[in-house]
Amino acid sequence: xxxxxxxxxxxxxYGAVQATRGVDxxxxxxxxxxxxxxxxxxxxxxxxxxxxxxxxxxGTVSIFGRDMTGAAPDAIVRAGVAISPEGRRVxxxxxxxxxxxxxxxxxxxxxxxxxxxxRMIERFPILGERRRQLAGLLSGGEQxxxxxxxxxxxxxxxLLMDEPSLGLAPQMVDRIFAIIEDLRDEGISxxxxxxxxxxxxxxxxxxxxLANGAVVAAGKPADLRNDSLLQAAYLAA
Amino acid sequence: MDLILQQTINAISLGGxxxxxxxxxxxxxxxxxxxxxxxxxxxxFGGYGIFLSLAFGFPPVAALTIxxxxxxxxxxxxERTAFRAMRGADVVILLITSFAVSExxxxxxxxxxxxxxxxxxxxxxxxxxxxxxxxxIGVVPTVSILVAFGSLAGLTWVLRRxxxxxxxxxxxxxxxxxxLLGVRANRVVAVAFALSGLLAGIAAVIWTAQRxxxxxxxxxxxxxxxxxxxxxxxxxxxxxxxxxxxxIGALExxxxxxxxxxxxxxxxxxxxxxVIAALLWRPDGLLPAANxxxx
Ligand SMILES: Nc1ncnc2c1ncn2[C@@H]1O[C@H](COP(=O)(O)OP(=O)(O)OP(=O)(O)O)[C@@H](O)[C@H]1O
Ligand SMILES: [Mg+2]
Numbered sequence: 001x002x003x004x005x006x007x008x009x010x011x012x013x014y015g016a017v018q019a020t021r022g023v024d025x026x027x028x029x030x031x032x033x034x035x036x037x038x039x040x041x042x043x044x045x046x047x048x049x050x051x052x053x054x055x056x057x058x059g060t061v062s063i064f065g066r067d068m069t070g071a072a073p074d075a076i077v078r079a080g081v082a083i084s085p086e087g088r089r090v091x092x093x094x095x096x097x098x099x100x101x102x103x104x105x106x107x108x109x110x111x112x113x114x115x116x117x118x119r120m121i122e123r124f125p126i127l128g129e130r131r132r133q134l135a136g137l138l139s140g141g142e143q144x145x146x147x148x149x150x151x152x153x154x155x156x157x158x159l160l161m162d163e164p165s166l167g168l169a170p171q172m173v174d175r176i177f178a179i180i181e182d183l184r185d186e187g188i189s190x191x192x193x194x195x196x197x198x199x200x201x202x203x204x205x206x207x208x209x210l211a212n213g214a215v216v217a218a219g220k221p222a223d224l225r226n227d228s229l230l231q232a233a234y235l236a237a
Numbered sequence: 238m239d240l241i242l243q244q245t246i247n248a249i250s251l252g253g254x255x256x257x258x259x260x261x262x263x264x265x266x267x268x269x270x271x272x273x274x275x276x277x278x279x280x281x282f283g284g285y286g287i288f289l290s291l292a293f294g295f296p297p298v299a300a301l302t303i304x305x306x307x308x309x310x311x312x313x314x315x316e317r318t319a320f321r322a323m324r325g326a327d328v329v330i331l332l333i334t335s336f337a338v339s340e341x342x343x344x345x346x347x348x349x350x351x352x353x354x355x356x357x358x359x360x361x362x363x364x365x366x367x368x369x370x371x372x373x374i375g376v377v378p379t380v381s382i383l384v385a386f387g388s389l390a391g392l393t394w395v396l397r398r399x400x401x402x403x404x405x406x407x408x409x410x411x412x413x414x415x416x417l418l419g420v421r422a423n424r425v426v427a428v429a430f431a432l433s434g435l436l437a438g439i440a441a442v443i444w445t446a447q448r449x450x451x452x453x454x455x456x457x458x459x460x461x462x463x464x465x466x467x468x469x470x471x472x473x474x475x476x477x478x479x480x481x482x483x484x485i486g487a488l489e490x491x492x493x494x495x496x497x498x499x500x501x502x503x504x505x506x507x508x509x510x511x512v513i514a515a516l517l518w519r520p521d522g523l524l525p526a527a528n529x530x531x532x
Contacts (some may be wrong), residue, residue: 006479051417052416052417053416053417055415072416073416073417073419074416074419074421076419077417077418077419082418085414085417089411091406091408091411091414092410093406093409094403094406094407094410098403101400101403102400102403102407102415102418102420103418103419105400105404106418106419113526119515127317150418151417154419156417
């Protein structure tokens, strides 16, 4: 088994809207895979389908070699997948610490959850300083760190990140990308959705480009960087 | 002076029932977006639970406990059979589903038990009174107040301090995100229904202890007031529901006690007029939900 994620022919529909059409995507084990494309290309639909939060109308999703097509989100989390979703979606009415505790509760082992929470606070000291504050009062960048820390609480081997840099100041974007590289170096496989294609291609080992719900190009970042298809995919929409 | 004390006790005890019912409605609404019109029937079912257990010879305290348990079981059963399949549907569709459930239950009560009130006779010693500074205060209203406050405090503790409560607060804000973390949503939703059933069951105990009978419409009228309380408090706001429950209880008792007889037919109209005025002043309710944009 050398892939973290293998998607074949994925169709996601919202009523009459076909969000993805036969998407094929392979994320190698231990690498960063960039999923790129313009607004509405179907990136989030793909990611949410992998996480079990969208009905899969066609195709298959296998995770670490196991078929997980149509599995519920809790089964997918147990298979080693976690998500930092589009828009961060931290629980703003809960404290920073409660956000982490809640995510750790799925471990079913309070001691391990507490230990992991301590490690998150070590890794993101700002979350330690703000632990008693409501998550809704954090800045955008801090919320993004909380979203990543919350995802890491379950100890994932595959992390889905949907537009983690959106709306952040340039230094904060750099921090987020540094975190992505750290996680990759720790052996976590990452599927990274990004609007900022140049930055994403810098960290990615492999990239897939979507346009109007379908894959239009896939390959090594070096080959794609100047690809006319990449430009076209961003101009389309 | 003693009249004021008596009426204050009455107002708080009635408000406590409304507050518990409104809180139950708000908990469920905040998590699944369901305005549960069948909530009154869950309360009524609790009342019949008390009636039937007394009829089968259970001692009063056991009968009251069974009544509360019956309401919890009914709330869970409705979630499982009627509402779970509709999860995520539009608010209006959910509301209509709950109308249907409510009608079915009322017909079952009418045909299965009786369309007329059936008596609940609790020990005569429970209906005693005591004196405070010349005022005669009933034991039942006093105990009702203690029970209502105890329940509300207990529920606040559950929501604030337990892992399940934390999950419920998170679910109220973003149920899908909670599922994405790997938390089993069905369990959290079931707990929300169980707690709302528990509160309806306790309300049924207080209501029947004060009125001494159960009929198919028993839960309807107090829950109607509780609906108004959830709107007045701010839809989806738990604190708002409790506060507004007490406000409506107080308004009702005050209008009953202090309005001249010639105006008494307009009591409900006056109370509702005041509620509408309050909503014109604060359209999002007295204590709006923090996340009113999501439901
Ligand atoms: N919940 C939904 N209901 C209906 N249509 C939806 C829904 N979510 C997405 N869509 C539609 O599906 C298509 C793909 O959307 P998706 O969010 O997957 O794109 P995306 O690539 O993530 O875009 P963005 O860069 O804006 O986040 C779009 O046409 C979008 O309008
Ligand atoms: Mg998106």
